[in-house]
Amino acid sequence: MAGEGESGGRRNFGMAWLLLCLAFCAHVADEALTGFLPIYNATVLVMRSRYNWFPMPTFEFRDWLTGLIIANILLLLLTPFAFRNAAWLRPLAYFHSILHLLNGTGHTLATIFGQTVSTIHFPRPAPGFYSSPFLFAGSIYLLIRLRATRGSQSQSRDS
Numbered sequence: 001m002a003g004e005g006e007s008g009g010r011r012n013f014g015m016a017w018l019l020l021c022l023a024f025c026a027h028v029a030d031e032a033l034t035g036f037l038p039i040y041n042a043t044v045l046v047m048r049s050r051y052n053w054f055p056m057p058t059f060e061f062r063d064w065l066t067g068l069i070i071a072n073i074l075l076l077l078l079t080p081f082a083f084r085n086a087a088w089l090r091p092l093a094y095f096h097s098i099l100h101l102l103n104g105t106g107h108t109l110a111t112i113f114g115q116t117v118s119t120i121h122f123p124r125p126a127p128g129f130y131s132s133p134f135l136f137a138g139s140i141y142l143l144i145r146l147r148a149t150r151g152s153q154s155q156s157r158d159s
Contacts, residue, residue, distance in 0.1 A: 011152045014083030016145035017093060020100060020138035021075045027103070027131040028068045036127035037061055043116040085149055097142040104135035 031037070037059060047054040059067075075096065081089045110116055110126035 011149060012083050012085035013090075013093060013142060013145035013149050014079060014085075016138070016142040017082035017089075017096075018076075018079050020097060020135075020142045021072065021079065023131065023134035023138040024075065024100060025072050026134055027100075027128060028065070028072060030131035031128040032061075032065055034127035034130070037064055039116060039120060039122055039127055042120050046117050046119055085152055090146060090150075093142060093146055097139040097146070100135040101139035101143075104132040104139065107132040 041058040044054070044056045044058050047056065078089060078092075082093065107126050107128045110122075111124050111129045114124050114126075115121045116126075
């Protein structure tokens with residue numbers, strides 16, 4: 001389109017990256033405000049008791065929230081590189097979008113079933129459900145933009 005510069009959106013995935021990062025910020029707030037962590041921790045403990053290999057950790061609220069805030073800040077700090085269509089950021093962008101697509105799916109399925117595992121029930125909707133549509137939309141948009149911009153990455157390999 002006429003008038004669209006390098007950061008204008010057509011030759012990069014910057015806006016999609018930014019929107020997914022903001023959706024992730026909203027999702028962290030949603031989880032923190034709706035009681036996600038106690039359900040997560042209980043689910044992890046049940047899974048560990050059933051499967052010795054289950055690798056997920058449990059968290060204290062402060063450590064969990066601090067870690068997610070730091071992750072959000074770091075991801076937001078990468079936004080200028082997404083607007084430059086940096087080739088090195090693309091694998092992380094794919095991972096970021098697929099992770100949040102699965103995250104939104106998990107919250108939606110938990111809402112539908114009213115449980116995470118057979119012994120962990122909660123009132124519907126599941127904690128973190130309200131922001132799940134933003135995770136879905138942001139993830140899909142980022143995947144679309146990554147595909148649309150894959151040929152224009154050669155100009156920014158050293159960005």
